[in-house]
Amino acid sequence: MRKKQGLLIIADGLGDRPIARLNHKTPLEAALTPNLDQLAAMGMTGNVYPIAPGKPVGTDVGHLHIFGYDSAVTYSGRGPLEAFSGGLDLMDGDVAFRGNFATIDEAGIVIDRRAGRIRTGTASLADALTGMVLSDGTTVLVKELTEHRVAVVLRGRGLSDRVSDADPGTAHEGELLPRPQGTDGSAEAARTAELLWEFLTRATPVLNDHPVNQVRLVQGLLPANVILTRGSGQKMAFQTLKERNGIKGACIGGDLTVLGIAGIVGMSVFTDDSFTGSFDTNLKGKSDWAIELVHQGYDWVVVHIKATDLAGHDNAPEKKIGMIEAIDAMMGDLMRAVDLEQCLISFTADHSTPCEVRDHSGDGVPTIIAGTGCRRDGISSCSEKDFVRGSLSGLTANDIFNLQMDLMGFSRKIGS
């Protein structure tokens, strides 16, 4: 068949539950969404589970599934993703951690998990540590990320990612730095935990002596004299979207996690300082980019908006409604600019972030797939309640990816 293009808008954490002070409506039900209502009427609708009913996911895993990957196969901790975001090119067998520069005292107590929210100088600190060779020949790579964040990679033989966090966690700030342990009883995991501990204990004196920290002490700031590690994982074995589905994809957004996942699956990534990942993000800028990339001939253009999720975490239903209405206006711009004969328009979320939960939940997320030639469910109101009757209800994010690819003409027949 003739191929079509696809445009997908992701409103992070969109799904919600009824809220008493909204007259028992969800924010999406309470919002005025004439454009999303019209889009719903032009296609298939439903509440879609990221992985399975009642299983909440993180933004990283949610997006892997939206992009058609199975996190059970491809995902082993956040470390490899953060290392990738930092530009580290992982090799098979590497074990990667995400971490923080933090402050530890002489007794081994973690005084501040973010080293006084250090913002500058972390590149020099990472440079002083990267390349350290451990007692068995394992090499350590260290790469600063945004603010106090850092990625650590162990590169050597026979390592395992079944290693516990060397981080007391937010609830236990002010306690001893926990010594990492193997978590699966294997000799490889125990050995890897010991190597990580060797690195962490050798790093502290290097960091204490570093000019960046000497200056911080003079300025009365907390020194960044330890690294806390968590999220250990090994390289994710990905076919790119191009290799797997034959499509050229692009992702527009401001959230580093989402852009990192998009990059790792081989999408071109477009961002701008005005794409803030918050309520003040430049939606007009995003839709202009999206229209331009569709015209440039990308097969699949994904636009990500973060603030709906933030409103859920903040238990701020009115802010969520406001953001939904702003997204609806952006949808109108996109629907007017894109030829629906040539380009499918879809709308979904990576997970629900119900305001009253203040965290991700395992509820389904409102989803639309629309365009000329799509089947139509005859549902003309975009809401969790109305979408219960839609044909997509109960499907998963992977199903929604596959349906988009099929409607765009990029699916492959099984059998003959």
Added chain:
Amino acid sequence: MRKKQGLLIIADGLGDRPIARLNHKTPLEAALTPNLDQLAAMGMTGNVYPIAPGKPVGTDVGHLHIFGYDSAVTYSGRGPLEAFSGGLDLMDGDVAFRGNFATIDEAGIVIDRRAGRIRTGTASLADALTGMVLSDGTTVLVKELTEHRVAVVLRGRGLSDRVSDADPGTAHEGELLPRPQGTDGSAEAARTAELLWEFLTRATPVLNDHPVNQVRLVQGLLPANVILTRGSGQKMAFQTLKERNGIKGACIGGDLTVLGIAGIVGMSVFTDDSFTGSFDTNLKGKSDWAIELVHQGYDWVVVHIKATDLAGHDNAPEKKIGMIEAIDAMMGDLMRAVDLEQCLISFTADHSTPCEVRDHSGDGVPTIIAGTGCRRDGISSCSEKDFVRGSLSGLTANDIFNLQMDLMGFSRKIGS
């Protein structure tokens, strides 16, 4: 419970998408289907996925799933199915190919992939090749199929079905015959590819010298002097329907692929010259047979109609509507003749073939299970759009098989 019988009508490729010149209806929505509407009102309805949303299937795989098999477990290429259709009884370890008698020149160029659409004499050509013993003791079995088609089986030790096609394909007719290769890097696959090549190169002089080809040359026809092979696979390990479900099944149709699949799962197969697999098929003959087989006491009688699929491939919505209305009339005959107290009537498709796609798609297929004692969805119009609200929507072909067996009293309790 008391056992019931079941009657299943399969309209190949029935599902479709909205078509502008049908006022944005599908052919099924545009057709007048009083009998299917009545059947829908008497039971459960929905749009059912052959395997999963957005995953298009071939007719072979689609029917395996309708018959309750998982193609991921049982299907390894079309070769074994074609060999079975030709009456070859595969043994464990055999590798089977489907193929064509074709014409090759002295330079090794494939001049015609169907040997001038040869129709007669292929049995003699196959007889001249079957039983050939290759250099390592592997034996080759060759069996003619319809027209230019042929099945080839390698029987020996340590063979693999991970072998590429020895066929340039339609797009590359006029190019060199490709030498088959192992596709998984194993020694077994490489060896099997070499053995296949030995057979193909030894077959050509035998075929060139054969009286059938000598006569063709005199008549100015292209000789059938090479076999092109594709679709390698090994024996599918099937329990029959009788072994697995305890049912005696029958399949009525004209399409050789469907009848082959039905035979391989142990159903009795009924066909007739008037069951053409096209628009002129004898629907009255099929329904008469179906009624007779229900009366004879078969537990499950399946009727297959191909032409709805052909209309999709031809992008001929009006022909599809005409065929649907003819099938609807046949449904009326069946509903009047069969006692719905004793016999379930179901209706489905193996996949969708949307006219505008001109190929199979991953859309759901309209499905009904009806009869006295069935739950009723209260939907009294047979269409993709109305079936969105049905209880079967989003289920798979395997689910529909299991629901039929359960309603017929042939399911087995899990646990106690």
